[in-house]
Amino acid sequence: MSSSNSVEGSYSKRCAACKHLRRRCAEDCVLAPYFPATHPERFECVHKIFGAGNVARMLKAIPVQERAQAADSLSAEAYWRVQDPVYGSTGIVIQTNQEISSTQCELAKIRAQISMYEAQMATEQQPPPPGLPQQQGSLGSQENMPMFEPNDPFNFLN
């Protein structure tokens, strides 16, 4: 039984996907550039959550120059889903939204304190003449802060 070195050679160059699926890795394998044999766990994760067929189909539908980012984002989502089978990457969305809400609250409190200090300083330094409005201080940071509306898919924040 003679084994062809070229066949063995091509088998040893199989990508992680084709190795896992025990098939020949074609020259134009769509998964090969993004799931190298050196990182089998990356493909196993993605295959477990999305399925090899779905991943291949999704990558084929994307322009070649964007496939690497797509493969990375699919791997990240699959990894998060394996870590958290209930919420997956949505859990990170919820967590980050909560962080935004609490930071906005803290910022609003501190800005209210700043306004109080400014009002106090204005009163101490320049008492307004009767009948005229108080002058506003200029130290508060008044740049437009986009009040981000948290995207709360499951209404967990209420």
Added chain:
Amino acid sequence: MGGNTPCASCKLLRRRCAKECIFAPYFPPEDPHKFAIVHKVFGASNVSKMLQDLPVHQRADAVSSLVYEANARMRDPVYGCVGAISYLQHQVSQLQMQLAVAQAEILCFQMQQQDSSSPSMAQKECSHKSSL
């Protein structure tokens, strides 16, 4: 699902909807799009395995999160949900920077109040910090 009405998944997959169909509680026939999108991104058999591995009381939330991620992936085939996370984390960074600036201003005011005996020095520090 009771009676003869198959759930959305069994309708799409063209199979008999069994009494113990794992999809039926979460994919009612009135909302076929919900299952269609999850099936397109994850595949029915993967979703079934994921749900089977979870206790019953967690399956509804799991389905909701899968639907959310599938929708995100359909809207943005390259980045999916990860795109939304990057955007949100950028918002967090911006807010934290604004918070740091505001906290520095508060410290300035507090120093001014404490250092009422040498107001000129406190005012100089305050204007320096505001220019950061």
